[in-house]
Amino acid sequence: MSSPVSDKRQHIVETAYALFKRVGFHATGIDRIIAEADVAKMTMYRHFPSKDELIVEVLDHRARRFEEQLDRLARESTAPEEKIARIFEWHGRWFRSPDFHGCLFAHALAEFGDPRHPVFKAAARQKNGIRQHMQSILAPVMTRGRAESVAATLLMLIEGATLMAQMGRGDAAIRDARKAALDIVAASRRPQ
Amino acid sequence: MSSPVSDKRQHIVETAYALFKRVGFHATGIDRIIAEADVAKMTMYRHFPSKDELIVEVLDHRARRFEEQLDRLARESTAPEEKIARIFEWHGRWFRSPDFHGCLFAHALAEFGDPRHPVFKAAARQKNGIRQHMQSILAPVMTRGRAESVAATLLMLIEGATLMAQMGRGDAAIRDARKAALDIVAASRRPQ
DNA sequence: AAGGGGTGAGACAGGTCTGTCTATTTAGTG
DNA sequence: CACTAAATAGACAGACCTGTCTCACCCCTT
Structure with a gap:
């Protein structure tokens, strides 16, 4: 039971x-x-104990589910380019889902602007989590410094695409973002 | 008087x-x-007449000032690459300003999620304005379709960088975003 | 059967919210 | 000076906010 x-x-x-x-x-x-x-x-x-702590719990719960999704996606392919491509495609499907309302973590950052606020911190944790996830995908094929920069750039593309999707331009946004992302990875790849 | x-x-x-x-x-x-x-x-x-209409007025006023800034920047240089670079550098300075709290228009989209709400519409107008501004910068050196895609991608980079800046990573974010932007423009440029 | 923890329903406090109204004062103009 | 329009202070309504409290109920375990 x-x-x-x-x-x-x-x-x-x-x-x-x-x-x-x-x-x-x-x-x-x-x-x-x-x-x-x-x-x-x-x-x-x-x-x-309070509404704020409920919000933190909701964010942490969603962040956990999101990371599980990323892990599942990562297991579906081996090449870094393919893993990155699947992350963008997963976002494209998310944008098309009927109850898409933008990124809850970005909204939390918008509503709780104080960096010391627990809700702000919870949202920032999630964003750093995605960044580090993508950085670890890229690590095998480029230097540490490049992987950091490229991962940050991919995250910016994803966040920007999510904002565009909220304004009803999700399809075009994810197509353009995906292409830019793969071009950037290709240009930074260290050939084996 | x-x-x-x-x-x-x-x-x-x-x-x-x-x-x-x-x-x-x-x-x-x-x-x-x-x-x-x-x-x-x-x-x-x-x-x-209401708080909502005050919010719309505030957003429209800021959007006007923002467009004036963009126009001033555009007048300072001639080559599209240079104009784009200046836009990113201007954002970098904005991120470093002491009272930087992220993008008010993105926050408005977060707090007023209904696309029919006047505040949502006002915020979306501003984002489309930047996109079209950059599209018109790019139009002389690439096809219409490419200019549309590249302008959308640059806007995503800017929005993503603004979010990173809100989390205290503005310097690295604008550096990476600027580089990615110029690479994308260079790759899409139609040589004269 | 008895005890106890989780739950339900709702009153309640104290504060804040938007928006309206009145009565008074200020300031600009002919 | 007289008229008018704008601005003032503040009460007020009615709704909503978070968070606390009481008391009865239900169900599980011992």
Whole structure:
């Protein structure tokens, strides 16, 4: 049997996630979260001491799921170029999904601008995670310095493409970003 | 003499701009805006029928100033590569300014996720404006289709770099983005 | 059967939000 | 000076915000 405790907790996290994504962090009230999750207010406050900590939990949970996706993608191919290409293609599919509302982590950075705020830190962690993931993909085929720069550039392309997608230009954006990314990797590759 | 009407109105717009930039849109209350602008509440509501319309006005005002900056930059040089380089360098200086808090238009897209919302539309207008500005810079040296794609890619790099800058990596970000941008333009240039 | 932890429903406090209204004062113009 | 338009301070409404608290209930384990 599954624990009813974690069930409720997880259900709150997922309901809050859906609301934060669609409505925003400040614009989503506690009352709406507990109403849509169909739990009592005290149930929520027993699991999460404050709304901010719930937001952090939601972000960390989504970051974990995102990293799992990246790992799965990485296992599907071997060549760095192919792995990078699949990351961009995965983003393209994401952009086309009906409930796409942009990047929750970028939105968190926008709404919580103070770098010392726990929500800001959680969002920054996720972005650095992707960067390091791509850096480790590139490491075998270029110098450390190049891998750092190229990974940062690819991340910028992805973030920019996500913003374009939010404005309804996802298809063109991911096509252009993918091409630019592969050109950059090719130009920086150290031939074996 | 200057009209006292426009003076008040403009002062409210600029005070609201500073607050929206530092604190965010939803997190900034009307009471705080009128307190820092040192005007009565009715003065504000006489000029702007609602907070949302004030936000739109702030965004449009900043978009106008931004376009003026771009035009000034464009007049400083002639070759498209040089114009593009100056745009990136200008962003690098912006990232280093002490009160840099990321892109207000991107934040507006994050906080007002509904594409039909006037604030969303105002932010999207600004992004499309930059894209078209860069497209017109590139138009003389490449085909129309290439100019469209390259301009979109450059915009993605800029948006991504702005996000990195918000996380304290502005120097490295603009360096990498600038290099990638110039490489992309060089590769797409139609030799005269 | 008894105890206890998790849960539900909702009142409540104290504050903040947007937006409206009134009554008064200020400032520019003929 | 007189008229008008703008600005002022502040109360006010009604809704919403986060977070606390009480009390009853349910279900599981011992």
